[in-house]
Amino acid sequence: MSVTDQFRRNVRIFYGWIGSMVLMGITPLAAQWCIRRETTFWRAAGVVIGVAGMVPWLWVISTVIRRGDEFVRRMHLVAIAITAGAGLLLLIALDWLERAWFIGPPDLRLVWPAMLVLWLVALLGTKRYYEREP
Amino acid sequence: MKNRLRDLRTARGWSQVELGERVGVSRQAIIAIETGRFDPSLPLAFKLARAFGLTIEDIFQPDGK
Numbered sequence: 001m002s003v004t005d006q007f008r009r010n011v012r013i014f015y016g017w018i019g020s021m022v023l024m025g026i027t028p029l030a031a032q033w034c035i036r037r038e039t040t041f042w043r044a045a046g047v048v049i050g051v052a053g054m055v056p057w058l059w060v061i062s063t064v065i066r067r068g069d070e071f072v073r074r075m076h077l078v079a080i081a082i083t084a085g086a087g088l089l090l091l092i093a094l095d096w097l098e099r100a101w102f103i104g105p106p107d108l109r110l111v112w113p114a115m116l117v118l119w120l121v122a123l124l125g126t127k128r129y130y131e132r133e134p
Numbered sequence: 135m136k137n138r139l140r141d142l143r144t145a146r147g148w149s150q151v152e153l154g155e156r157v158g159v160s161r162q163a164i165i166a167i168e169t170g171r172f173d174p175s176l177p178l179a180f181k182l183a184r185a186f187g188l189t190i191e192d193i194f195q196p197d198g199k
Contacts, residue, residue, distance in 0.1 A: 071166050071172055130162070130165070130172055131165050132169065
């Protein structure tokens with residue numbers, strides 16, 4: 001693949017990423033609007049729209065990982081593994097904090113963004129680990 | 135695994151980007167291999183060896199050696 005083709009492909013992925021981020025920002029508003037209509041149909045539609053809003057972004061991220069070289073794939077694999085482990089610990093900690101009456105029922109609207117932040121931190125940490133001299 | 139990638143690359147006056155383009159990987163991959171944090175797959179090791187006109191053993195050595 002020529003450098004120009006590679007550049008065009010990267011630009012397309014970048015636009016896809018921007019578009020998916022916009023969708024991820026808009027769909028919760030649309031989902032909330034649906035849920036507020038209170039009928040079963042509209043509430044179900046709200047759930048579907050709320051979940052579906054994440055799918056394009058995850059698809060773009062998976063495309064970036066699949067098209068990367070073996071090092072990029074390794075880096076993402078390690079970061080996702082760290083995120084899964086840290087996420088599990090976070091959920092267990094919240095569970096026990098709630099059981100011990102230190103906190104109320106955890107707000108899932110804070111938990112899943114926290115998982116995204118964990119993923120980003122894990123990715124940056126992994127990148128830094130591989131680039132640092134031992 | 136130890137490797138002589140950085141020495142070989144600088145001896146030829148290639149940048150990390152240039153070497154990456156020759157073997158079809160990113161600059162980050164070359165950095166990670168040079169620091170010894172990342173061991174390349176066998177196909178990539180062959181590509182690197184071919185880029186330098188050497189054998190894999192000329193570039194990569196097990197830690198014990």
